[in-house]
Amino acid sequence: MDKIRIVGGNALSGVIPISGAKNAALPLMIASLLTDETLTLENVPRLRDVALLTRILSNHGVDYSLNGKRAGEDHLTGQTIHLRASEIVDTRAPYDLVSQMRASFWVIGPLLARAHEAKVSLPGGCSIGTRPVDLFLMGLEKLGAKLDIDRGYVVSSAPGGLRGAEIVFPKVSVGATHTLMMAATLARGETVLVNAAREPEIADLAKCLIAMGAKIEGAGTGTIRIEGVERLHGATHRVLPDRIETGTYAMAVAMTGGDLMLEGTSPDLLDNALDTLTAAGAEITPTNAGIRVKRNGHGIHPVDITTEPFPGFPTDLQAQFMALMTRASGTSRITETIFENRFMHVAELARLGARISLDGQVATVEGVDRLVGAPVMATDLRASVSLVIAGLAAEGETTVSRVYHLDRGFERLEEKLSRCGAIIERLGGEGAR
Numbered sequence: 001m002d003k004i005r006i007v008g009g010n011a012l013s014g015v016i017p018i019s020g021a022k023n024a025a026l027p028l029m030i031a032s033l034l035t036d037e038t039l040t041l042e043n044v045p046r047l048r049d050v051a052l053l054t055r056i057l058s059n060h061g062v063d064y065s066l067n068g069k070r071a072g073e074d075h076l077t078g079q080t081i082h083l084r085a086s087e088i089v090d091t092r093a094p095y096d097l098v099s100q101m102r103a104s105f106w107v108i109g110p111l112l113a114r115a116h117e118a119k120v121s122l123p124g125g126c127s128i129g130t131r132p133v134d135l136f137l138m139g140l141e142k143l144g145a146k147l148d149i150d151r152g153y154v155v156s157s158a159p160g161g162l163r164g165a166e167i168v169f170p171k172v173s174v175g176a177t178h179t180l181m182m183a184a185t186l187a188r189g190e191t192v193l194v195n196a197a198r199e200p201e202i203a204d205l206a207k208c209l210i211a212m213g214a215k216i217e218g219a220g221t222g223t224i225r226i227e228g229v230e231r232l233h234g235a236t237h238r239v240l241p242d243r244i245e246t247g248t249y250a251m252a253v254a255m256t257g258g259d260l261m262l263e264g265t266s267p268d269l270l271d272n273a274l275d276t277l278t279a280a281g282a283e284i285t286p287t288n289a290g291i292r293v294k295r296n297g298h299g300i301h302p303v304d305i306t307t308e309p310f311p312g313f314p315t316d317l318q319a320q321f322m323a324l325m326t327r328a329s330g331t332s333r334i335t336e337t338i339f340e341n342r343f344m345h346v347a348e349l350a351r352l353g354a355r356i357s358l359d360g361q362v363a364t365v366e367g368v369d370r371l372v373g374a375p376v377m378a379t380d381l382r383a384s385v386s387l388v389i390a391g392l393a394a395e396g397e398t399t400v401s402r403v404y405h406l407d408r409g410f411e412r413l414e415e416k417l418s419r420c421g422a423i424i425e426r427l428g429g430e431g432a433r
């Protein structure tokens with residue numbers, strides 16, 4: 001199994017091209033199930049989750065092809081994928097595939113909308129929390145689907161097709177918003193999603209669905225209105241930049257010191273997190289090319305954060321921010337409100353010398369003068385990258401095992417960082433044991 005070896009202590013300096021967003025690419029690829037014409041997605045990151053989703057979609061009958069980069073584009077990011085579901089050949093999504101990636105459950109919306117039936121394995125719990133699907137089921141029932149849970153599968157049908165309805169979410173859910181928005185595009189009549197998620201990836205999916213002929217208003221706000229249409233057609237869409245990757249590299253340079261240009265991304269995708277980083281002592285300058293992040297000379301200030309749905313501080317940056325706070329000149333409190341078990345990096349950061357205490361959903365981080373490299377283990381996607389960030393700032397060698405978690409969501413991480421002065425390499429085979 002691969003490991004990542006880091007020798008810490010170098011400041012980061014240079015340009016990092018930001019990839020297309022994993023959390024937009026996945027629902028966008030799933031949207032290909034809604035039409036028999038070709039959906040072309042540009043700037044799709046090369047990630048394990050994307051590869052897995054192509055397998056899941058081909059099971060349903062989606063033919064796909066990958067194009068290389070256009071001349072002149074940086075080879076560190078993106079690919080173009082053409083997806084065509086001329087016919088839905090299988091409406092089942094089996095356990096062995098859905099259990100590997102939660103977002104694959106979202107196929108239930110488009111399958112019900114287009115094929116009027118779906119049998120999709122429950123995604124189950126995962127390391128960051130229990131993650132139930134009650135909001136999806138409530139919404140699909142409102143759209144007229146009949147649902148049954150049978151031996152771990154959600155068995156659903158809507159023989160006469162879905163029909164529009166008002167769906168009020170008692171809690172904000174990104175996945176339920178994506179799924180019901182997709183389902184509603186082909187339902188009869190109007191659907192209104194109230195207390196919808198406002199993440200930029202929702203607006204990006206809506207933009208693509210509109211290009212495919214859907215009638216959607218309000219995506220990116222708490223109320224989304226969808227007027228169902230008879231059919232959708234093909235389109236070409238470019239995946240928006242990954243705000244979590246952007247925030248991760250911004251925190252890395254805030255941690256190591258130095259000067260990074262995060263190319264091709266935009267500050268509006270992350271304003272709360274950037275304000276927090278500024279408060280922590282980073283200098284942030286939006287430019288035409290992207291976002292420049294610097295920290296030279298002065299130390300890292302402690303800042304308290306609470307994770308919240310967009311536009312609040314994202315849970316997907318909580319672990320990385322905690323890594324940064326381990327070196328702050330004082331004590332900070334980090335409150336996780338989205339997932340009940342998203343603190344597994346705490347024990348691993350402690351191996352590097354971090355001082356963190358946990359009380360329920362609150363971590364108290366007492367900044368230390370130095371971290372010292374050690375072997376650590378990745379436990380989930382964002383926890384893994386928090387260990388990389390800490391390793392970059394630690395003295396000596398850190399090895400991160402179980403890096404397959406990282407490959408779910410960070411495109412060519414070692415290449416991007418080593419181009420900017422980090423000593424980081426992947427050890428495979430013998431070296432990784």
Ligand SMILES: CC(=O)N[C@H]1[C@@H](OP(=O)(O)OP(=O)(O)OC[C@H]2O[C@@H](n3ccc(=O)[nH]c3=O)[C@H](O)[C@@H]2O)O[C@H](CO)[C@@H](O)[C@@H]1O
Binds near residue numbers: 022102130171339
């Ligand atoms: C692929 C993708 O885009 N993943 C993101 C998505 O995950 P995901 O869409 O799974 O996260 P949700 O927004 O649905 O989850 C938010 C909260 O709602 C709860 N919930 C959700 C659905 C439901 O039916 N019932 C229920 O109780 C969850 O357990 C969690 O506590 O948004 C999360 C929150 O920003 C991010 O951390 C993930 O990176």
Ligand SMILES: C=C(OP(=O)(O)O)C(=O)O
Binds near residue numbers: 023101382
């Ligand atoms: C939690 C994440 O992804 P997923 O919802 O696919 O588990 C993430 O991207 O940080």
